[in-house]
Amino acid sequence: MEITLKIRCENMKIVPRSKVIHSYSAKHEPAEHVKPNEPFVIMTEDAFGGQIRNEGDTVEGLDWSKVDGATGPVFVETARPGDTLVVELLEVRPENKGVIVTIPKNGILGEKPFKPSTKVVELSGGFVQFEKNVKLKANPMIGTIGVTPKEADVPTGFLGRHGGNMDVKEIVAGTRLYLPVFVEGALFAAGDLHAVQSDGELCVSAVEVAGEIILKFQLIRGKQPEWPVLETKNSYAYLACGDTLEEAAKYAAETAVRALMREHSWPFEKAYMFSSLAVDLRINQVVDPKKGVRAVIDKDFITQESVLAT
Amino acid sequence: MEITLKIRCENMKIVPRSKVIHSYSAKHEPAEHVKPNEPFVIMTEDAFGGQIRNEGDTVEGLDWSKVDGATGPVFVETARPGDTLVVELLEVRPENKGVIVTIPKNGILGEKPFKPSTKVVELSGGFVQFEKNVKLKANPMIGTIGVTPKEADVPTGFLGRHGGNMDVKEIVAGTRLYLPVFVEGALFAAGDLHAVQSDGELCVSAVEVAGEIILKFQLIRGKQPEWPVLETKNSYAYLACGDTLEEAAKYAAETAVRALMREHSWPFEKAYMFSSLAVDLRINQVVDPKKGVRAVIDKDFITQESVLAT
Numbered sequence: 001m002e003i004t005l006k007i008r009c010e011n012m013k014i015v016p017r018s019k020v021i022h023s024y025s026a027k028h029e030p031a032e033h034v035k036p037n038e039p040f041v042i043m044t045e046d047a048f049g050g051q052i053r054n055e056g057d058t059v060e061g062l063d064w065s066k067v068d069g070a071t072g073p074v075f076v077e078t079a080r081p082g083d084t085l086v087v088e089l090l091e092v093r094p095e096n097k098g099v100i101v102t103i104p105k106n107g108i109l110g111e112k113p114f115k116p117s118t119k120v121v122e123l124s125g126g127f128v129q130f131e132k133n134v135k136l137k138a139n140p141m142i143g144t145i146g147v148t149p150k151e152a153d154v155p156t157g158f159l160g161r162h163g164g165n166m167d168v169k170e171i172v173a174g175t176r177l178y179l180p181v182f183v184e185g186a187l188f189a190a191g192d193l194h195a196v197q198s199d200g201e202l203c204v205s206a207v208e209v210a211g212e213i214i215l216k217f218q219l220i221r222g223k224q225p226e227w228p229v230l231e232t233k234n235s236y237a238y239l240a241c242g243d244t245l246e247e248a249a250k251y252a253a254e255t256a257v258r259a260l261m262r263e264h265s266w267p268f269e270k271a272y273m274f275s276s277l278a279v280d281l282r283i284n285q286v287v288d289p290k291k292g293v294r295a296v297i298d299k300d301f302i303t304q305e306s307v308l309a310t
Numbered sequence: 311m312e313i314t315l316k317i318r319c320e321n322m323k324i325v326p327r328s329k330v331i332h333s334y335s336a337k338h339e340p341a342e343h344v345k346p347n348e349p350f351v352i353m354t355e356d357a358f359g360g361q362i363r364n365e366g367d368t369v370e371g372l373d374w375s376k377v378d379g380a381t382g383p384v385f386v387e388t389a390r391p392g393d394t395l396v397v398e399l400l401e402v403r404p405e406n407k408g409v410i411v412t413i414p415k416n417g418i419l420g421e422k423p424f425k426p427s428t429k430v431v432e433l434s435g436g437f438v439q440f441e442k443n444v445k446l447k448a449n450p451m452i453g454t455i456g457v458t459p460k461e462a463d464v465p466t467g468f469l470g471r472h473g474g475n476m477d478v479k480e481i482v483a484g485t486r487l488y489l490p491v492f493v494e495g496a497l498f499a500a501g502d503l504h505a506v507q508s509d510g511e512l513c514v515s516a517v518e519v520a521g522e523i524i525l526k527f528q529l530i531r532g533k534q535p536e537w538p539v540l541e542t543k544n545s546y547a548y549l550a551c552g553d554t555l556e557e558a559a560k561y562a563a564e565t566a567v568r569a570l571m572r573e574h575s576w577p578f579e580k581a582y583m584f585s586s587l588a589v590d591l592r593i594n595q596v597v598d599p600k601k602g603v604r605a606v607i608d609k610d611f612i613t614q615e616s617v618l619a620t
Binding site for chain 2: 100101102107108109112114115117119128130131134136196197198199200201202203204205206207244245246249250253254257264268269270272273274275276277278279280281282283286291293301
């Protein structure tokens with residue numbers, strides 16, 4: 001993997017795994033500067049900062065200050081507050097070994113009595129081997145990806161309008177993420193790759209892997225969406241969050257309805273009706289202090305222009 | 311549509327639209343008796359009991375006692391409490407005209423100021439024509455489908471362990487629904503067809519249509535799942551509900567984790583981990599007093615036997 005990377009990426013800047021931060025904050029020195037349209041590489045540590053290597057390592061011995069980091073920040077030249085940073089995800093390459101853990105009191109069934117435990121799994125041929133006879137198709141995705149908010153020191157384990165630890169399983173190679181720029185240079189950071197994760201990330205851990213991301217940025221000047229927007233081949237999704245799933249769902253729905261009003265010059269009532277037919281509310285994760293719900297709209301019904309306006 | 315039906319269904323029993331009930335209750339006389347493996351037809355009125363016919367009819371003049379009905383109850387011969395009723399959905403045929411409404415104070419954005427309004431749409435060629443230049447692929451589905459609980463008089467507009475108004479957009483022709491039988495004969499009823507609905511049914515109304523369902527029943531003796539189970543070509547889903555989305559998600563997740571423990575003889579921790587990789591929590595609707603969340607598991611990882619055990 002590393003060798004392939006060196007060959008393929010020999011002319012690209014590489015932000016190394018050592019440039020790990022645990023907050024989105026303007027106080028951090030940029031780890032790297034890149035220009036719009038310049039492909040580069042971000043190497044990422046896993047969500048546990050590499051502290052869990054085998055099944056004898058459980059979360060009991062963990063240094064929590066090293067958990068949920070992201071690599072960065074990357075200063076995007078000419079990015080200014082008020083712009084939208086377009087993140088084009090060219091490749092997401094997990095390493096071939098991942099870990100999953102249970103953490104007592106955590107996850108959607110945190111009230112149940114259970115033990116801290118760790119499972120190490122291998123990735124090969126596009127699959128995660130969970131057990132001898134149980135394998136899952138890998139879906140390498142980025143759990144944490146965002147820019148620096150105006151208010152300093154938002155932990156990289158949190159999520160919000162700046163992105164962050166959103167755990168959306170559709171943030172994969174071949175998609176585009178639109179993030180509002182709040183500070184000069186955007187100060188982007190990403191990490192927390194998952195080899196595979198379900199909608200919900202029920203037990204609080206997915207298959208946590210180190211890896212690398214190849215990406216490039218573009219900028220849209222002077223406008224930005226209210227929530228991060230994910231563009232896939234067929235859809236746009238607003239990635240909202242709130243204190244409860246209901247609150248997150250409401251924010252996502254409201255933003256989607258306003259976008260439909262703009263696109264079709266519809267009154268509220270008509271856009272609200274249409275959302276009931278064509279806007280899917282989907283759960284990202286239910287296990288962090290803020291809950292994530294995305295509102296997904298097919299590209300048949302909305303254009304980028306309406307999605308990114310506010 | 312009616313002619314086709316008469317030709318195709320000439321030897322089948324037909325439960326007519328006039329046999330509408332507004333509660334799942336053992337007090338209702340059976341509208342029809344059918345045997346296991348006997349295909350038959352249920353004709354259904356739309357969710358408004360046919361009261362809204364054109365765009366001048368809004369919910370302001372509605373007789374609410376006629377809303378959210380279902381056709382039935384159908385007595386399934388030999389069905390006994392403790393069994394599972396397997397509902398095989400052979401066809402779901404909407405009429406070619408549907409209505410969508412907004413109802414002030416209702417839906418996920420019910421706090422916003424908006425007017426009661428009605429939209430009538432045509433269905434043709436597998437599409438719903440929302441506006442001149444906006445059409446959606448139709449996905450005819452059953453909003454309300456269930457059996458009679460032991461406690462009498464559960465409104466057909468409610469949802470619960472007996473099924474009811476679940477609004478799951480995957481309850482379509484070609485799927486199987488497993489419902490726990492609580493009373494002699496199961497006393498099944500269904501209605502509230504939607505020509506198309508999104509995950510969330512955001513504004514409280516989908517494209518509400520009258521129509522007909524062709525279905526047959528099978529019985530599984532002496533065991534039943536905790537929640538209704540939907541079987542599609544590739545997956546099983548537990549259809550749970552709760553007072554909040556979080557509560558519904560927790561019930562769905564817990565039931566799925568226990569099924570994985572049974573299937574693979576895994577301890578809780580391992581099944582909980584696996585659920586974080588392979589159990590998708592998906593929103594059904596967020597707009598009724600009880601919220602619905604389904605836990606979807608691919609058939610690669612679970613068998614019918616483990617799904618239906620408790």
